[in-house]
Amino acid sequence: MKTHVKALIIGGGAVGASVAYHLAKAGWDTMLVERDELTSGSTWHAAGLLPLFNMNFATTHIHKYSVDFYKGLEAETGLNAGFAVVGNLRMAQTAARMDEYMLYSSIAETAGVHHEFLSPKEISDRWPLVRTDDLKGALFHPQDGYINPADVTQAMAKGARQHGAVIERKWQADAYEWTGNEWRVTLTRMVERGGNLVPSDEQIVVTAEHVVTCTGNHAQRTARLLGIKIPAIPVEHQYIVTEPDPALVEYRRQGGAEHPVLRDADAKWYAREERGGWILGPYEQGAPARFLYDVPESFRADLFQLDLERIEEEYMSMIHRIPTSETVGLKDDFNGPICYTPDGNPLVGPAPGLRNMWLAEGFSFGITAAGGTGYYLAQMMVEGEAEIDMAALDPKRYGPWTTTEYAARKNEECYSHVFILHHPDEEREACRPLRTSPAYDRQAARGAQFGQVNGWERPNYFGPLDAPEGFDHDARSFRRGGWWQYAEAEAKAIRETAGLIDATAFTKHWVSGPGATAFLDQFTCNKLPKVGRINLTYALTEAGTTRTEYTIVRPAENEYYLVSAGAWSAYDADFLRKSAEDFMTAGGGYVAIHDVTTQWGVFALAGPKARDILREMVRDADPATVLSNKRFPWLSARKIELGMVPTMAIRVAYTGELGWELHHPMEMQNHLFDRLMAAGEGHGMKLVGARAQNWLRQEKSYRAFGNELGRDATPLEAGLDRFVDLSKEFHGKAAMVETGIRSKCVTLLIDGPADADPWGREALLHDGRKVGRLTSGGYSVAFGKQIGMGYVSAELAEAGQELEVRMFRQTYRAVVTEDSPYDPTNARIRIDG
Known part of the structure; x- marks a missing residue:
């Protein structure tokens, strides 16, 4: 057995085998x-479905790669993975489902995934056993289907060996130690004893430059060994196999084509043919999370007791x-653990706080995602x-x-929401x-x-x-929901009078020390x-693409206050700290980094009346001029007193109007809120939520991280040349220029449908x-039509x-507009008074 490798992979399910294949193929x-x-984890009892359907851009690419990759495995390895390319039919009982x-x-079109729409008649003409009188139609993927999970895993494992990988069975990872340049992983030989698999006294230490954990149901044990959080916890998933259906057998005997994988999404189940009968897989309410802390040693390729009462409604719907x-009749049943995450997307990428430790955990559709995960992770x-932005799957999004x-309850919810x-x-x-x-x-x-x-809860x-x-606040729609009229009124208030936005969820870091300036530069x-001033700037990846967007405030010579996206706190913190460590290791001066997100609240006040509102609150020797352009210019920061609240005010507005971000001690937020509401009452100020703000920032062509900004585009491609100083050296510069x-x-103005926005x-x-x-997409109150942002080839x-x-x-x-179609000269932002 090897004792040193470049990459050590822990876990031999479909995902682990794919990672091994693609890393070995890369040399x-x-x-x-x-x-x-x-395959002894969840792989063996998976139904083996390969649905291309996914509403996430990155995961759509992953699924598409898997489907294409699996089709070529037999030619490469000589092993038939059992891929039945029968297609996938997603039926719709409602107009809302057809909207989905x-x-x-459109998402599939951007990723090059072939699909078709079928009418109820076209469905019944092709597959007469399917009842269609209450259907609106269906979405059909003719290029996917189902596969044998064990066979495709073995095929990838053989391919990995052909590319030079070594695969060892009956070894358990029991300890991880980072030495500063490699991992020391203690492996224990597992032996059979009384039907259980238990650790023996035999151990070996393997050193590896990189480690990838693909431990599936054992993710909580992995997290504990690594000292991190991994919100991947299994949930029970059951499916049943019926006896042969005489009508199905006769249909096939007469030359009928095999049914595609059938998905009655509104009834919450999938079904496919299995030896003349049917497999039914429901996604019911009430499926419990399992193995919150450990998988029992006695649980190997095992299952749970079937709970037919829990899936009775779905069973009757199949009938x-x-x-x-x-x-x-029923012939067989399966009820096994399938890992989930709170949002249903797997955790793929660097582990938080650790070097050269990679996670590939939390796969609820592991067979579909395995091939593509190995490819993109490699x-x-x-x-x-x-080559695609993988931030949506990054483990540090939590x-x-x-x-x-939290993970257990959210994963149960995610299962029931499939x-x-x-x-x-x-x-x-x-x-x-x-x-x-x-x-x-x-x-x-007040109606938030x-x-x-x-x-974070954010209005x-x-x-x-x-x-x-x-009116139903909880009603959702693919078109303009009931909330739309209120968001429109809020957006108009910021354009015409003033609005107050709770931006407390912003990520905030304090960076200081003798090395702070050189490091951030x-x-x-x-x-x-x-x-006393601020700047908008970007940290880049090694590939020269956008890793993080920061607003940097400089209160003192070697003190900086960094504000970034609220959805990415752990993601930003991890990159910032690791980069500072690298800087100091290379001989740079000391840099102190403190996450102060929960210490500072933020209100954003914006609109033509913003200055008038603040003047009623500010305490200064000359309150008439303290907020003027001369004393408080655009893109500057000052410490001011608003009533009894010491506030770091930043003159910037994500909405494109005159405005300030008011960063204040969290414990004083209620006092400040009350004073702002009282001062704003006489000026027509409205409370404003995130949806209106999203529309307004598009009118100014302000890019958003996770939308326009990500790891698949450089700042220059994002049109942010004015925020890039090519006269200095910075991380990722050479790669950015070479790209x-x-x-x-x-930014585009769109003449869209009357009842919907992109x-x-x-x-x-x-x-x-x-x-x-x-x-990005939404509605423009300034232009009275839909608006959007996106990427096109340079000539267009x-x-x-x-x-x-x-x-x-x-x-x-x-129609492509000029950048910042609303107030392109920023006159409204810089208005004096």
Whole structure:
């Protein structure tokens, strides 16, 4: 057995085998160790479905790669993976479900995933056993289907060996130690004893430059050994296999084609043929999380007791949809653990706080995702970044606040939502409220309807306290929901009078010390601000793409206050700290970094009346001039007193109006909120939520991290040249310059449908050909039409260029505008008074 490798993979399911294959193919000396037998975790009892359908851009690419990759495995390895390319039929009982499929269609188009729409008649003509009289239609993927999970895992394992990887079974990872340049992993030989698999006295230490954990159901044990949080906890998933259905057998005998994988999403189940009968897999309410802390040693390739009562509704629904199944008996059943995460996406990427430790955990659709995960994770490890932005799957999208209880309850919710309509304005309720700013109750009392960002409750909009008859705050839609009218009024208030936004969820770091200036200068791509001023800047990846966006405030010579996106606190903190460690290790001066996110609240006050409101509150020897352009210019920061609250005021506004961000001690937030509300009452100030703010920032072409800004585009491609100082050296500069301009970020005004706005997932076309995609979308109160931002090829990025955007299977006119179509000279932001 090897005792030193470049990459050590822990876990021999489908995901681990794929990672081993792709790393070995890339030329890395790779070894995989499995505590039992390959596929003995969740892989062996998986149904083996390969659905291309996914509403996440990165995961769509992962699934597509897997489906294409699996089709070529037999030619490479000689092993048949049992891929039945029968297609996948997603049926819709409601118009809302068809809206979901049409939104997905645009996502699929951007990723090159082939799909078709079928009418109820087309379904019954092809597959007469399926009842269609109550269907609206269906989405059909003819290129996917199902595969044998054990066979595809063994094929990938053989391919890994052919590329030089070593695979060792019956070895368990029991300890991890980072020495500063490699990992020492203690492995224990596992032996059979009384039907159980138990540790023996035999141990070996393997050193590895990189470690990848693909431990599936054992993720909580892995987290404990590494001293980190991994919110991947299994949930029970059961499916049943019926006896042969005589009608199905006869249909096939007469030459009928095998049914595609059938998904009645509104009934919450999938079904496929199995030896003349049917497999039914429901996603029911009430499935419990299991193995919150450990998998018992006695649990190997085992299952739980079936709970038929829990899936009775879904079973009866299958009989409704496939009437011939009513008299067919049950032949077999499976109820096993399948790992989930709170948002349903796997955890793929660097582990928080650790060097060269990579996670590939939390796969609820592990067979579908395995191939693509291995491919893109290997790119990240070997090349520094993947060709697509993998931030949506990064393990650090969850912070250390995610407890075991939180993960278990959210994972149960996620399981039950597999077939729930995936509205873009969806807000799931489990484990809420959890993280709240002090003013939460005050805002709720004024009609706040909250969304959740990184666990924080953040107002999406403010609705009526006495809602009109029939109005439902919880109603969701793929078109303009009931909230739309309130977001429109809030956006108009900021343009016409003033609005107050709770931005407390912003991530905030204090960076100081003798090395702080030199560190931040090479860490970010823009000039550092002078003392008392602020700058917008970016930290880059090794590939020269955008890793993080920062607003940097410089209160003193070697003191900096960094503000970044609230959804990415742990993600930003990890990168910032590791980069500072590298800087100091290389001989740079000392840098102190403190996460002060929970110490500082933030209110953003913006609008033509913002200065008038603050003047009523500010305490200064000359309150008439303290907020003037001369004493408090745009893009500067000052310490001011608002009533009894010492405030760091930053003259900047994400909405494009005159405004200030008011950073204040968290414990004083309620006092400040009350004073702001009292001062704003006479000036028409409204409370404003995140949805209106999102519309307004697009009118100013302000890029958002996770939308326009990410690890697949450079700041130059994002059109942020003015924030890049090419006269200095900074991390990622050479790679950014070498990459050049592959596409450009643009803002578009759209003549769309009367009842819907783009969500930022739609395809952009030119002469009927796909040329890009939207990354943001919404409505513009300034122009009275839809607005969006996205990426197109450079030759189509000029103002005035006419394109089309695909919405609900129709194309609508979209015109590229100049950057910042609303107030392009920033006159309103800099207005004096």
